[in-house]
Each structure stands twice: as structure tokens, then as C-alpha cells.
């Protein structure tokens with residue numbers, strides 16, 4: 001009996017591929033995309049802002065980092081990585097900011 005048609009399999013295959021690429025963090029990646037973070041950031045390499053992997057490495061032993069970064073995402077700032085300025089992101093609420101930080105700090 002044929003249970004799955006190609007029409008059914010395609011979205012499943014796409015979903016599996018996405019979770020393979022992002023380590024299951026697709027929803028968080030989508031959030032970062034929707035909030036405009038990926039215009040200036042990439043997980044693996046520096047764009048205008050630092051690579052999220054480098055951010056995770058820098059703060060891996062800093063227990064205060066999550067709160068500091070969640071605030072910085074909302075308020076913007078400069079000086080930690082160079083001369084480029086991160087503009088404030090007032091459209092990101094506290095919950096989303098905390099979620100983005102957890103996702104970023106998990107990227108190693």
C-alpha cells in the first residue's frame with residue numbers, strides 16, 4: 001500500500017534537510033531572519049556584526065553574558081567587536097531577545 005505520495009514527502013524532506021542544516025534550531029533561525037539579525041550576522045562568519053559562533057565562544061564561561069547580550073540586542077551598542085555599531089532593535093521583545101541569545105550562545 002502506498003501511504004506517502006511525493007506531494008506528502010516533499011515537505012517532510014525539506015523539513016529534515018532544514019533541521020540537519022541548523023541542528024534543529026530552525027524556528028530560532030527563522031526568528032533571527034524575521035527580526036533582521038541575519039542582515040548583519042551569520043552563524044559562521046563575520047558580516048557587519050560578529051559571527052554568532054564567535055559570540056558563543058567569547059562568552060562561553062561568562063554567566064552574566066546572557067542578560068548583557070539580551071539587553072544589547074534591544075538597545076544596540078558598539079566597542080565589543082570593533083568600530084561597527086549595532087543599532088537598537090526595539091521591535092524585539094524581551095522574550096524573543098532572550099530566545100535569540102540562547103540560540104546564539106548555543107552555536108559552537
Ligand code: HEC
Pocket residue numbers: 032035036037038039040041048049050055069072073077078079080081082083084085086087089092100101104
Ligand atoms: C545593522 C547591523 C546589525 C543588525 C541588524 C544586528 N546586529 Fe548584532 N551586531 C552588529 C554589530 C556591528 C555588532 C558588534 C557591536 C560591538 O562591537 O559591540 C553586533 C553585535 C551583536 C552581538 C554581540 C554583542 C556583544 O557585546 O558581544 C550579538 C549577540 C548580536 N549582535 C545579536 C544580534 C541580534 C539577535 C540581532 C537581531 C535582533 C542583531 N544582532 C541585529 C550589527 C547588527
